[in-house]
């Protein structure tokens with residue numbers, strides 16, 4: 124396959140509520156984003172994945188949509204959206220919209236109608252049963268909510284204000300494709316598809332992810348909407364294996380460009396998959412997982428450490444104290460020189476860290492709040508629960524972007540909807556821009572490397588055998604070899620001997636090591652061409 128634009132670009136995810144506030148109401152908005160496009164252009168990204176900006180009662184911060192064709196008042200207007208598209212285009216940046224079609228808000232007109240009566244014309248847009256089964260919501264409790272008026276239960280795999288759409292109803296498909304074409308006609312660059320692996324669910328058989336009809340639906344969607352439009356499409360698929368990822372992303376299957384897989388993320392979760400009990404990173408496991416995914420043949424990888432649902436990488440697996448800069452850069456080098464399309468989550472490029480949450484009053488996230496109530500009822504202590512939220516809660520990623528060291532980190536002139544991380548005096552965009560050794564400059568360099576070098580996009584990947592906590596690999600392209608070495612620990616580790624450096628590309632300590640026998644410093648990382 125010829126190289127596609129979405130294979131050589133780097134995508135930047137914006138969580139609009141937390142990016143930049145233009146009107147002092149404490150909430151980020153579209154005009155705020157427009158005001159920062161020059162910054163993103165300087166970083167070098169080619170696309171923005173915009174988390175939902177549609178009309179929504181914001182029970183799940185916009186992942187509960189009440190009108191797919193309107194912009195939420197707090198974010199602006201459709202004129203602002205059109206302006207964002209135009210201003211981004213001027214800077215060669217495409218806008219990838221979040222497509223949330225596993226469920227709507229309970230305030231969506233379809234659901235308002237559907238719950239009126241059993242024979243309402245929208246009733247079958249949703250999933251109703253006389254009796255609930257034992258399916259659980261991802262946001263705690265039963266996945267079924269009793270609706271008084273018509274005496275049936277409706278399904279909600281997320282919050283009870285997010286009723287699941289019924290994809291067994293062809294009318295739902297038609298409505299969704301129509302809406303997608305509305306956005307495509309506006310000139311967007313693609314879609315990030317929220318929990319798309321759930322739309323093929325067969326709930327009476329207890330199947331939620333990877334249902335039997337899933338791929339038929341995606342092919343149908345492709346043909347009815349973006350198929351011929353050269354768009355980036357990325358599915359959020361928590362349950363994908365490399366085999367499944369090829370079903371989604373093999374070009375001849377006419378489905379998606381790529382998917383987000385989460386095997387590296389969930390590698391620290393216990394057997395039962397409970398993210399709240401995530402443990403420490405195992406580097407050997409991480410290497411094994413990436414080696415497996417990098418071997419994807421007929422399909423394309425996405426590459427990410429962070430998003431709006433995950434704790435900050437520098438806090439989660441790095442060292443956000445003594446080695447904040449070194450470890451943030453180490454993770455950047457490791458990821459950005461692999462094969463696939465990298466995604467940067469806002470603030471990652473300046474090494475933003477988790478927030479020191481102490482009490483539930485500081486938490487907005489519906490997932491964490493529901494979890495707390497459930498676990499308090501089960502007898503867990505407040506302290507234990509807060510510790511889990513502090514380590515892996517989603518609000519860690521959602522604190523406001525840190526632009527400078529003025530009040531509220533320059534995010535707002537009002538009161539921010541979620542507190543700004545107290546480290547903003549040290550960690551902010553303004554200081555990163557003037558420091559040649561900043562994390563930002565390293566990201567910028569990695570993005571340029573990818574743009575200029577086909578080996579980064581296309582080279583074969585080969586994992587090297589090394590000390591447990593050293594992650595090293597070769598990329599091979601057109602007879603040349605490129606070496607990437609990363610020490611993923613606070614300790615020194617030995618790498619080598621065996622290579623002769625020809626050409627240094629990038630590193631996270633000011634001086635480069637002697638390749639014949641390297642003692643890697645804590646979190647040391649570098650890449651070079653080798654013989």
Ligand code: TEU
Nearest residue numbers: 183186223261281317318398432490517
């Ligand atoms: O996330 C899907 C999802 O399963 C997450 O809720 C994830 O499991 C959880 O955050 C980690 O514990 C998508 C969106 O990214 C998320 O923000 C939404 O809340 C969710 O779908 C519902 O739309």
Ligand code: CA
Nearest residue numbers: 144146150152
């Ligand atoms: Ca605002």
